[in-house]
Structure formats: C-alpha cells, structure tokens
Amino acid sequence: MKSHFDSSMDMKARDFALDLIDFIDRGPTQFHVAALVSSILKSAGFERLDPVKEWKISPCDCCFMPLGESGVIAFRAGKLSPWEKGFRIVGAHTDTPGFKIKPQPFIRGEGNSIRLNTEVYGGPIYSTWFDRPLAIAGRVIIKGDNEFQPCSVLLDTEKPVAVIPNLSFHMNREVNNGVAINPQTDTLPMIMSAGKMVDEPSGDEKSHVPDFNDFIASRTGVKSCEITGYDLFLHEASGGSLTGMNEELISSGRLDDLTSVHAGLRALLHESEPMDHWTVLALFDSEEIGSDTPWGAGSPNFAWLLERCCIAMGGGREHFMRAVAASIMISADSAHGVHGAKPDRHDPTSRPVINCGPVLKSSAAMKYITTAESGSVLKQLCSSADIPLQEFVNRSDLKGGSTIGPIVSTNLPLRAIDMGTPLMAMHSIRELGGVYDHFWFYRCLMEFMNK
Known part of the structure; x- marks a missing residue:
C-alpha cells in the first residue's frame, strides 16, 4: 500500500494541529468563535457587510457577514457571476454540547x-x-x-x-x-x-x-x-494538547465542530489564483440543538445572503435559482472513529480509524446528505490530491446523529456532501482526534474550494 506519510508532512501536520488547539482555546463559546473568525477575516482584508444596507460586490471581492453574534458567513467572489459557475460552499457549526x-x-x-x-x-x-x-x-x-x-x-x-x-x-x-x-x-x-x-x-x-x-x-x-x-x-479551563507516543493525537474540548471551522477558515484564506466560481464558508450556530434559530442552518438567512450576492452582481431571482443549481456544498462535521474498547459499535465493513484520513459519511435515511453522485466528487478530489479517504455508515441497529447538510439542502436544492475527521469520545468535555486527519481534512477543503 502506498504511504501518505513523509517527514515534511509530519511537521506541517503537527504545526497545523497546534494552530487548531490555539484556535479552540481562544474560542470557548460560539460567541468567541464568531468574534475570532471575524477578526481573522478582517485582518486578511475581508470587508464586513451590513445586512441593513445595500450591498455592492465586484468580482474577486472578499466579504463576510455575521449571523447574529454566534455565526459568520464569508465568501470570495469569483471572476464570473455566481449563476455562471455557482457557489462552492463549506458549512460547519460553532456551538458545542x-x-x-x-x-x-x-x-x-x-x-x-x-x-x-x-x-x-x-x-x-x-x-x-x-x-x-x-x-x-x-x-x-x-x-x-x-x-x-x-x-x-x-x-x-x-x-x-x-x-x-x-x-x-x-x-x-x-x-x-x-x-x-x-x-x-x-x-x-x-x-x-x-x-x-x-x-x-x-x-x-x-x-x-x-x-x-x-x-x-x-x-x-x-x-x-x-x-x-x-x-x-x-x-x-485547561486547554487542549497533543498526546500519544509521537504526539499524533489531539486531546481537546470542542473538536466537534471547531476542527471544521478551523480547517474551513484556513482553506478559505489560502492564497490562490482567483477562481471563476465563488467560494463560501458558512458557520452556523445552534446545530447541537436542532438548527431552528435565526443564526442556525434551518434559518432562511443563508439563502437570503446568497440571493443578495446575486442581486449585488446585477442578477435577480432567476439568476439566484440558476446559481443554486450550479452549486455544491460540503457539510463539514466530525465523524466517529472506531473505539478500541467498543469496536462492535461500528458497522462491520465501514470502520474509520483515527489518522487514516478524513471520512465521507452517508445514510440511507439521509441523516447525512451524501449521495453516490456527490460522494464521487469528493472521492475523485481526494484521489487526485493523494489524500486518504475513509467512509462511515451507522450500524443498522444503532441510530446515529445528523448534521447541517440535510437541513441546508432542504432549503437550498443543491448537491451536498457530508464529511469530517474521525473522533473518539464525541460530545465528551474532551474529545480525541488525529493530527494527520486534520491536516488532510484541510487539504481536502482547499482542493474543494480551489480546484
């Protein structure tokens, strides 16, 4: 089997994991996360949009808008209008149990x-x-x-x-x-x-x-x-840390879902040539309590923002609908890694392991929004970038969780994918993830946004 590891990646992955831990320590609540993300975006040159004022957006502009005080939506405008090439969206959530x-x-x-x-x-x-x-x-x-x-x-x-x-x-x-x-x-x-x-x-x-x-x-x-x-x-009160014999594990609170917030933000800020399509990072609050709030994924806020982007580019309702039809989203949320003490709680054939790659999630009941067609997109992206990818489905006799993916896709009929990094002890006060998984996850989101 081809190895995905090398010494240069070891250092990059470790540094990126330490950056994640610092990010999590600075974001103890969804309000701190939203303020931190907004500050980072502003420092990177993103313009804050006021929802009560008229928007003027030009090609390649970088902008963001807060969702209340606990969420943020940011985007890089493409060279073309959104109804020509669509939105590439990464969605995650800022709240924690x-x-x-x-x-x-x-x-x-x-x-x-x-x-x-x-x-x-x-x-x-x-x-x-x-x-x-x-x-x-x-x-x-x-x-x-x-x-x-x-x-x-x-x-x-x-x-x-x-x-x-x-x-x-x-x-x-x-x-x-x-x-x-x-x-x-x-x-x-x-x-x-x-x-x-x-x-x-x-x-x-x-x-x-x-x-x-x-x-x-x-x-x-x-x-x-x-x-x-x-x-x-x-x-x-105590912060996160690296652990394991080779410091290959991340022990921290709020890995679900600040790993996705962090990786999505860094991917959005990664310098690249301007794209024809628009790249969007949507960070919602309230996922852990059902998403039915004005700042949650169940709100029309996100759809309104995308439509306002079309209007600001000279389009209308018809152009917005065309833009949605041309768009695709990754619903980024943590996955379940096989637990060494309870391996029987996992599906017999789909068994993600920590530090063996990010995870594509699917569900016959569509609790995860991935379809065979949308999942194929992610598989090809990871394959071309030499990123290992695992798959997860629940045991047929165990009820699993869900994500923002089905909620957003119900309001916006676009193609969507559910994926994340494998964790143990999800929803514990301290969760356990992999240093390499988080770096591969970041690279995967970069490929998705910039390909």
Whole structure:
C-alpha cells in the first residue's frame, strides 16, 4: 500500500494541529468563535457587510457577514457571476454540547456554599464534566442608548471558578457499575464553598447571597446595574494538547465542530489564483440543538445572503435559482472513529480509524446528505490530491446523529456532501482526534474550494 506519510508532512501536520488547539482555546463559546473568525477575516482584508444596507460586490471581492453574534458567513467572489459557475460552499457549526447558566443561578447550600443552576445544551456526556476545573464564558448583554439595541461584551474567566464534584465512592459504591445522572441535581457546579463571603453585610451574614451580576461585573468591567442578561456556558479551563507516543493525537474540548471551522477558515484564506466560481464558508450556530434559530442552518438567512450576492452582481431571482443549481456544498462535521474498547459499535465493513484520513459519511435515511453522485466528487478530489479517504455508515441497529447538510439542502436544492475527521469520545468535555486527519481534512477543503 502506498504511504501518505513523509517527514515534511509530519511537521506541517503537527504545526497545523497546534494552530487548531490555539484556535479552540481562544474560542470557548460560539460567541468567541464568531468574534475570532471575524477578526481573522478582517485582518486578511475581508470587508464586513451590513445586512441593513445595500450591498455592492465586484468580482474577486472578499466579504463576510455575521449571523447574529454566534455565526459568520464569508465568501470570495469569483471572476464570473455566481449563476455562471455557482457557489462552492463549506458549512460547519460553532456551538458545542455543554451546560448553560440559567438566570438568577445561585443556589444556596450548606453553610454559605453556592452552586450554579444550569441547563443542558445539546447532548453532552454528563460524566465527563465531573471533577474538572471549569471556567465560565459567553456574552453579557448590557443597556444601550436605544432600548431596542442593547450592547454585548464577551466574557471568559479563563481561570477555573467552578467544579462539579463527584459523590464519594464510599457513599455511592455502585458508581462503577453505572449510575443515572440527573442534570437538575447532579451536574450543578459549586462556585463557592462555605465561609464568610466577600463584601457581605455584617448584620445579615447567614441570609446574604451574592448577586451573579456582581460576579459578571467584576470580570467584565461593566457596572452590575447595566447588565440586563447573558448567554453564559461552562467550559473546561485547561486547554487542549497533543498526546500519544509521537504526539499524533489531539486531546481537546470542542473538536466537534471547531476542527471544521478551523480547517474551513484556513482553506478559505489560502492564497490562490482567483477562481471563476465563488467560494463560501458558512458557520452556523445552534446545530447541537436542532438548527431552528435565526443564526442556525434551518434559518432562511443563508439563502437570503446568497440571493443578495446575486442581486449585488446585477442578477435577480432567476439568476439566484440558476446559481443554486450550479452549486455544491460540503457539510463539514466530525465523524466517529472506531473505539478500541467498543469496536462492535461500528458497522462491520465501514470502520474509520483515527489518522487514516478524513471520512465521507452517508445514510440511507439521509441523516447525512451524501449521495453516490456527490460522494464521487469528493472521492475523485481526494484521489487526485493523494489524500486518504475513509467512509462511515451507522450500524443498522444503532441510530446515529445528523448534521447541517440535510437541513441546508432542504432549503437550498443543491448537491451536498457530508464529511469530517474521525473522533473518539464525541460530545465528551474532551474529545480525541488525529493530527494527520486534520491536516488532510484541510487539504481536502482547499482542493474543494480551489480546484
């Protein structure tokens, strides 16, 4: 068998994996990811488009538009109009399963101990969140000059401020046999232990509970009275790392789906000759909770943006429909690598292995949007670029997940492909991926965008 490895690739793949880890560490929530991507695009010369103003786009322009404050759509205009050569689209998502902090979250416990009231976001593996140093991150909403236009600031405590402690083995001797976890009672993190609180009134020590807005204010520099709301999440305070005997594995939170965000962004920014077609990077929020939000893949926002690009180039509704018919999309989202301890959970013949290449995903129920025809496109691209490609389908007796692919394709009748890099421990607080897979994935997206 021909080897896809060489010493020069080892260094490139390792450096690219370290760049991914840095990117993930700087993006603890979808709001931070969107702000980070927007900043990188702006530094690369991309112009920010205002959705409430008329757009003027010329051939080869580079532009982006935020989706709320948690998603981004960016594109490089082609030399020709989109209805002549179509859009080449890479879609991914910015959100991650975890725990979101509820309003008025402080719950008083024994002594003066405080726990945070949280709710589940998406489908995290609960047990992996226990006994971890947890930080808090997200966006904080503050009063604006206009009641209809409040402002927001980003918050990341970076340092750990909370922990979800396990119950002692001696009080839960069945813990290693599997114990049900209640997300309303068992996964609420402790943020303050018993003892005298800071700045509490001396005459009412036992009844005083500090205000969470005061905590936020102390970390953001805004006044507590100016805070009107927040979208805050827990995240692991320790960053990602390379692991394995040869540092060939990536251990990090949020690999699903920031591997795709990172690879797609780097592919879009890769310098190449101007293409006839348009290249698009669409980063949606809310995939982990169904995509049915204004900034999710189920919204008409994305279709409207593509149509506005056609209008800005002098076209109309008919030209937009022609552009969609000429377009193709990769729905980029993580895949399942064969787990060494549970190999039986995979299909008998389609068994992706970490560091053996990115994965083409398909499903008879179209939970993954790949068809035999669209999959052929990816297979030929990878073959011509000497990129190994694996395939994944679910066991027939196990229900799998889905992606943005079927959702976008339902609203926009274009050809589409589902693919991603293989992971273990998907939806754990720390997931495991391959250094080489991520680099090959990036190269694959470059081929797709620039071929």
